Amino acid sequence: MSKRITIDPITRIEGHLRVDIEVDGGKVKKAWSSGQMWRGVELILLGRDPRDAWAITQRICGVCTTVHAITSVRAVENALNLEVPVNAQFIRNMIASAHAIHDHVVHFYHLSALDWVDVVSALSADPDKTAALAETLSDWPMNSKHVMRQTQEKLKTFVSSGQLGPFANGYWGHPAMRLSPEVNLLAVAHYLQALEAQRHANKIVTILGSKSPHIQNLAVGGVANPIDTSSQSNLTIERLLAVKEHIDALGAFIRNVYQVDVGAIGAFYADWTKYGAGVTNYISTPDFPTDAKGTQFLVPGGHVPDGDLAQYKPFTQFGDAYLRDGVEESVKHAWYEYSQPGPLHPYKGETKPHYTDFQDDGKYSWLKAPTFYGKRAQVGPLANVLCGIAAGHQPTIGYATKMLDTVSTVLGAKVGPEILHSTIGRHAARAIRCGVMHDVLQQSWQMLVDNIGKGDTATFNKPTFPKGEVMGFGMHEAPRGLLSHWTVIKDGKIANYQCVVPSTWNAGPRDEEDVIGPYEASLMDNPIADAEQPLEVLRTIHSFDPCLACAVHVVDEEQGSAVTVKAL
Amino acid sequence: MRIVVLGVGNILMSDEGVGVHAVTDLSRRFQIPDGVEVIDGGTSGMDCLDRIADADLLLIADCMRSKDKTPGTITRLADDEINAWFKTKISPHQVGLSDVLAACCFHGISPRRVVLIGVQPASFETSLDLTPQVAAVLPQVVDALAAELDAVGVRLEPRKAA
Numbered sequence: 001m002s003k004r005i006t007i008d009p010i011t012r013i014e015g016h017l018r019v020d021i022e023v024d025g026g027k028v029k030k031a032w033s034s035g036q037m038w039r040g041v042e043l044i045l046l047g048r049d050p051r052d053a054w055a056i057t058q059r060i061c062g063v064c065t066t067v068h069a070i071t072s073v074r075a076v077e078n079a080l081n082l083e084v085p086v087n088a089q090f091i092r093n094m095i096a097s098a099h100a101i102h103d104h105v106v107h108f109y110h111l112s113a114l115d116w117v118d119v120v121s122a123l124s125a126d127p128d129k130t131a132a133l134a135e136t137l138s139d140w141p142m143n144s145k146h147v148m149r150q151t152q153e154k155l156k157t158f159v160s161s162g163q164l165g166p167f168a169n170g171y172w173g174h175p176a177m178r179l180s181p182e183v184n185l186l187a188v189a190h191y192l193q194a195l196e197a198q199r200h201a202n203k204i205v206t207i208l209g210s211k212s213p214h215i216q217n218l219a220v221g222g223v224a225n226p227i228d229t230s231s232q233s234n235l236t237i238e239r240l241l242a243v244k245e246h247i248d249a250l251g252a253f254i255r256n257v258y259q260v261d262v263g264a265i266g267a268f269y270a271d272w273t274k275y276g277a278g279v280t281n282y283i284s285t286p287d288f289p290t291d292a293k294g295t296q297f298l299v300p301g302g303h304v305p306d307g308d309l310a311q312y313k314p315f316t317q318f319g320d321a322y323l324r325d326g327v328e329e330s331v332k333h334a335w336y337e338y339s340q341p342g343p344l345h346p347y348k349g350e351t352k353p354h355y356t357d358f359q360d361d362g363k364y365s366w367l368k369a370p371t372f373y374g375k376r377a378q379v380g381p382l383a384n385v386l387c388g389i390a391a392g393h394q395p396t397i398g399y400a401t402k403m404l405d406t407v408s409t410v411l412g413a414k415v416g417p418e419i420l421h422s423t424i425g426r427h428a429a430r431a432i433r434c435g436v437m438h439d440v441l442q443q444s445w446q447m448l449v450d451n452i453g454k455g456d457t458a459t460f461n462k463p464t465f466p467k468g469e470v471m472g473f474g475m476h477e478a479p480r481g482l483l484s485h486w487t488v489i490k491d492g493k494i495a496n497y498q499c500v501v502p503s504t505w506n507a508g509p510r511d512e513e514d515v516i517g518p519y520e521a522s523l524m525d526n527p528i529a530d531a532e533q534p535l536e537v538l539r540t541i542h543s544f545d546p547c548l549a550c551a552v553h554v555v556d557e558e559q560g561s562a563v564t565v566k567a568l
Numbered sequence: 569m570r571i572v573v574l575g576v577g578n579i580l581m582s583d584e585g586v587g588v589h590a591v592t593d594l595s596r597r598f599q600i601p602d603g604v605e606v607i608d609g610g611t612s613g614m615d616c617l618d619r620i621a622d623a624d625l626l627l628i629a630d631c632m633r634s635k636d637k638t639p640g641t642i643t644r645l646a647d648d649e650i651n652a653w654f655k656t657k658i659s660p661h662q663v664g665l666s667d668v669l670a671a672c673c674f675h676g677i678s679p680r681r682v683v684l685i686g687v688q689p690a691s692f693e694t695s696l697d698l699t700p701q702v703a704a705v706l707p708q709v710v711d712a713l714a715a716e717l718d719a720v721g722v723r724l725e726p727r728k729a730a
Contacts (some may be wrong), residue, residue, distance in 0.1 A: 040694030059580050101577045106614050199618050213612035
């Protein structure tokens with residue numbers, strides 16, 4: 001007999017992402033992914049000055065502030081065919097790559113590691129054995145016996161305080177938890193160290209972006225950081241040197257801790273390389289431009305059809321026609337209505353709500369269902385890493401090889417990139433990309449310093465808006481994948497604005513042809529050991545780094561009443 | 569003494585953003601002395617950890633939904649009441665303000681005291697403006713924040729009219 005399970009919310013905050021599954025014989029047979037919040041930012045933007053759009057769009061999401069800001073200015077620049085001084089590109093690249101590192105590290109240690117790590121079990125670990133184990137994996141100085149003992153003491157104090165916070169009500173002791181107490185303790189130690197690491201990434205964003213969490217330094221046409229080697233208030237060499245120190249601290253953590261942990265934990269859960277592939281049609285954008293026009297990039301991107309790297313087709317520049325012409329969004333299963341039948345291209349996109357109840361065969365989500373040339377596509381670090389491997393991008397290949405070697409060592413058997421198409425593979429890809437992001441951060445820093453050294457201090461080209469209608473789109477490879485903003489500008493005012501965000505690609509509902517989306521597809525045949533504690537669903541959905549929960553931050557006095565796993 | 573005044577919420581969703589509007593108005597009406605940092609936290613989580621860490625007082629302004637309260641009702645919570653509130657029944661692992669506070673606690677860098685000024689919303693409609701009910705109490709929310717600062721010996725001076 002099949003059993004229906006509703007998980008709402010699947011993230012802490014009420015009313016955002018809901019996942020329904022039908023389980024039969026201990027496996028998922030049907031799935032629905034539903035965005036439960038209406039995001040009407042597109043309507044707020046209508047009639048506004050395109051130069052202000054970025055400041056508004058960065059409020060869409062609490063975690064992805066900077067990425068919406070950057071994508072928005074790129075959309076307007078694309079519409080105006082406006083070049084951006086290379087200094088501005090380098091500064092934006094540094095903000096975006098530092099943000100990506102922050103996001104990837106926080107995602108692994110603070111959002112999803114608890115799906116795999118049993119924190120309570122760490123209390124019974126032998127700290128000396130933990131240190132000995134860690135030494136076989138990396139030479140990170142913070143893996144010492146002393147650190148492990150200290151971590152266990154902290155954990156004891158914290159647990160006995162009764163305020164478990166993010167650890168409260170984890171699935172401790174769940175049969176799907178499989179790490180030894182020692183590995184669990186190591187992960188907890190690194191959880192604490194990750195807090196320190198993310199502060200370095202945050203500092204970089206703050207120094208360059210003037211303010212965090214909402215950066216203030218962007219402008220259509222460049223950045224508002226006057227470069228001045230003498231003035232205190234501007235971007236000085238002194239500040240750039242401070243940035244460099246944070247960059248170096250981050251690199252050590254990524255290479256010696258984060259990537260090693262993902263490889264090792266991934267190997268312990270090697271069976272999860274068999275689940276969660278879902279949609280294997282991948283798209284990602286090239287990003288981190290090094291020229292004014294946006295035709296040269298530090299990281300490639302494109303289309304990998306059917307998971308086949310040999311068929312890789314790159315996107316080559318901002319405004320790429322192959323990307324531009326392939327995107328459509330369907331609302332057949334979303335709570336909107338269009339003025340005409342069929343899916344719509346984002347330039348013609350409409351945002352007219354049409355709420356029904358949750359209908360299994362009808363409308364059930366506030367997310368639209370995007371397609372690329374009529375097919376569903378998965379976006380995210382995995383898509384980006386696959387494109388990098390297909391394109392022969394050396395940094396990607398280097399970090400991927402290192403990751404697969406770690407997995408092979410712990411597993412005692414050789415594995416190849418095919419394991420990446422999976423739940424655990426998405427975590428591995430994120431850690432690989434995090435290494436690439438660190439290379440980008442270092443390179444962009446060096447390019448900026450070198451360029452200033454040549455006497456070029458330009459950071460801004462003034463935009464001018466023509467009479468009549470222009471349109472453009474901005475693309476950015478955000479931490480969760482391909483993000484695009486599409487805008488139509490009429491007489492200098494926004495006439496249409498559509499955001500096609502990574503979570504729309506991945507979490508969208510069934511499409512025009514009733515084909516399921518990547519979240520839904522990834523859940524098919526996932527094992528469910530205990531329907532009351534569907535940890536396995538969380539593992540697969542969390543591997544995408546779901547981001548729908550960020551738009552709202554209401555505190556609810558009736559705690560517990562709204563957050564339930566309903567097993568019907 | 570280091571004090572952090574943190575406004576949280578989404579200003580794209582009318583009353584959801586009341587916390588951000590409140591701290592923005594606080595800075596507009598009063599001169600903010602050294603030792604007091606006012607942060608527009610938006611809907612972010614971990615990004616604020618650095619500045620919350622080790623504060624002597626963390627003063628939060630937020631939208632707070634309670635049963636049976638009329639829109640615009642202002643509620644004050646402090647210290648243990650806040651912790652009790654942030655306990656949830658599921659394992660969601662979503663980083664929000666509650667997780668940032670818990671992370672601070674685990675790390676041993678918790679703010680010494682936490683006070684939350686919450687405002688009952690009327691609507692989460694997509695809009696940059698507050699609803700009239702909540703807009704009407706905004707000055708009181710700002711006064712409440714100022715009063716909390718006053719209680720710990722920080723008297724705010726009004727800004728001179730420009």
